[in-house]
Amino acid sequence: MSNIARFISPLVTTSRQRAINTLVSTNRLSQRHGLVLTEEDALQIIDARNEALKTMGRLEVGFEVINKIIRLFCPSPYINQTDYANTICELVEAFYYMKNETLEQIGDDDLIYIMRDLFDNRCFGSIELLTGRELEKLTAQIRSGHYYGRHNDEEEE
Amino acid sequence: MEYSLVKQSHFNPQNLDPNNYLLSLLEAAQRAELISEGALQNAELQITEVLRVLIIRYSSGESSSVPVEIAENLLQSILFCMDTVCAEIKTPADCLDELLRRSMKDIYEEGLALVRSKVHDAKRLYRAVKGTRVCTPLVAYNTTIDEAVPGFFKTYDTAFNAHDTTASIDYPLAGGDINARGVIYILQYLERLKIENLFCKRFNEKDINQLLENYGRVYRIDYPEFLINIFEVVLTNSIFSVMLGTGAHNLAIQPGRISRLRERLAGLDTSVITVNFKSALDHVIEELGIEDPTMAAYVRQCGNGLLPRLINAVEQDSLQQLIIPVVTGQPEPEILFEPGTGMDNEAFRVLVRDLLGCDGPAEKAGLILSRVRSLVDFFDIFSADCLFDNDYPVLFTSLGNMELSMLIRIVFVDELRDNPDQFSLSTAISSAPESETEWVNHLIRFLSLLDEERTQAIEDLLQTETGMDV
Incomplete structure (x- = not known):
């Protein structure tokens, strides 16, 4: 239906400058961990997010997910300034991929928390292991009905 | 204050899509320059905001993203609720006036409440349909009443899927297709089914079932398994019974009488056949004591639908396939072969x-x-x-x-x-x-x-x- 696009596009087209400002504002928290995003980094992440949503056939209301990913991942000892923006881009892609693969059964906050836990404690900072092994395991657990939710909220900020 | 212009403008656009009423009305208003492009965009943005809230509600606040198909479906649900409000307003001008006077959120919320109240109406109507049902072995009729309609009520989701009409309603009605969705479809379906039931209630149930059995024998089908509309079969024979002078209540027409009617109609001009037929239809309505104007209109509409078939049957000399005669003698064997029932x-x-x-x-x-x-x-x-x-x-x-x-x-x-x-x-x-x-x-x-x-x-x-x- 041709009507759909014109209602949906305002939902996905947040003003670029506002989005950049939102991401750069996370520096207040991340710089405590030695991580800073430039405006250029922010743009790169925004593009990665938009591309991931398009590829995964999803539509997002607002811009909260990236904020949440940054806030939860910036304390990770396995992320350093050199690959900070790239890592966030890959985490954002993995996040939307998982939203589809987990059949909408995990809320945003829970999924980000699980990803962080696996990233630090099982993959020791390897994004390849996270996406290629751990998240696939999680998907299989959910699809076979053996996922019982997360149990530990200690590290959430 | 653009809306003050609307009522004075005699705005009355044609060809508005009933299944996309609000948007087609707004677009027509913009084309007629009754509202500016900005006003149209503003209305659309307000609807987008309703959609945003509904997406969040849909994911119970736990997810800020949903698959695009879900978002599209939610938007359809929103527009359906809003269209339900619009459908209650008499004229397009009044409707546009209302749309411009109020917020889209307000109209959506009224629509949602209206859809919910229509579900209650439909449930009441369903009870009336059950109370007037014809006792028949016709499978599609029985499963529609006993399973498909209750199934619709069980699964119908006013909040997120109000436009959906997922129900296995197989029984065909005589009045043709219903161009509606969601609960409006079910309401219209049940309204018509109730009329058809009440019409059939004017006949002896045994006569109806005998007629259906004859129908099965004429067409050599196991009739309970087929999609036959009871009302149409009954109405057809009732009209022809009047034409034969045997009264509207009589459904048993002897084959010899059909031959005589065929001879009588054979040489007549189409216009004369039309007059005869319409007069018979009027007699049916009068003789059966149909006073309710809605039912009378429905019977007339469906009856008139038979006229081209009658004219064609006279031309093709196939009246015996239109009127179901009394079939005497031993029933012919039903279809002999059934799948998967081989002997050991x-x-x-x-x-x-x-x-x-x-x-x-x-x-x-x-x-x-x-x-x-x-x-x-x-x-x-x-x-x-x-x-x-x-x-x-x-x-x-x-x-x-x-x-x-x-x-x-x-x-x-x-x-x-x-x-x-x-x-x-x-x-x-x-x-x-x-x-x-x-x-x-x-x-x-x-x-x-x-x-x-x-x-x-x-x-x-x-x-x-x-x-x-x-």
Whole structure:
């Protein structure tokens, strides 16, 4: 239906400058961990997010997910300034991929928390292991009905 | 204050899409320059905001993203609720006035409440339909009332899927298709079904079921399994009964009377037939005491739908297929062959033994018809060396057109496959070479002796798909 696009596009087209400002504002928290995003980094992440949503056939209301990913991942000892923006881009892609693969059964906050836990404690900072092994395991657990939710909220900020 | 212009403008756009009313109305208003492009965009942005809130509610606040298809579906649900409000407003101008006066959120919320109240109305109506139902073995009618409609109420989701009409409603109504969605569809369906039920209630239920049975015998179908509209069959015979002077309540029409009516109508001009028919329809409404204007209009609308069929039937000399006559005598065998009901080996051996012990062809044919229910068993009988030359014609005579068409499909499988539209049974029979299979030669000989009318009837069956997957 041709009507759909014109209602949906305002939902996905947040003003670029506002989005950049939102991401750069996370520096207040991340710089405590030695991580800073430039405006250029922010743009790169925004593009990665938009591309991931398009590829995964999803539509997002607002811009909260990236904020949440940054806030939860910036304390990770396995992320350093050199690959900070790239890592966030890959985490954002993995996040939307998982939203589809987990059949909408995990809320945003829970999924980000699980990803962080696996990233630090099982993959020791390897994004390849996270996406290629751990998240696939999680998907299989959910699809076979053996996922019982997360149990530990200690590290959430 | 653009809306003040609306009422003065005699704004009355045509061709608004009833299933996309609000948006088509706003677009028409913009084309008519009653609202600016900015106002249109503002309305759309407000709807987007409603969608945003609904997406969050849909994911119970736990997810800020959803698959695009879900978002599209939620938007359809929103627009359906808003259209439901619009449908209650008399004119497009009044509706536009209302849309411009109020916020889209407000209209959506009113629409949602309205849809919910319509679900209650539909449930009330459903109880009325159940209370007026016709007691009949018609499967589609019964499953629609007992399963499909309650199933709709169980799964209908006003909040997120209000436009959806997922329900296995098989029973066809006489009044044609319903161009509506969601609960509006169900409401309209039930309203019509109630009218049809109340109409049928004016007749003796036994007469209705006898008429349906005759219908099945005329068309050689197992009628309870077919999608037949009871009301239409009843109305048809009632109208023709009036035309024959036997009264609207009478559904049993003797074949001889149909012949007389055919003779009476044969030479008449179409306009005279039309007058006669409409007058009969008026009589039906009067004689059955139909005073409710909605029911009278529905009966008239459906009755008038029969007129072209009557004119065609007079022209084609096929009135006997439009009016269902009383069928006397023993019921013809129902379709002999059923899928997946083959005999076990022991039962088959007993049948062959009994056939060999029969006194004559008629007894053999009777035995086969009473015991064989599978086409495979039927063919096995042919190869069991228990039938003689004079048995075949008697056996084939006892088969109906449907069974014969099944055998023909086997014999002429190549011809039917290669050129199904051009297939001519008489040509196929006349050009069939002598077969090595005994029963095939007997069948072709039998078919070559059938009259033209029956050959044509079998050929018609060969052109259909029904029951042909043998």
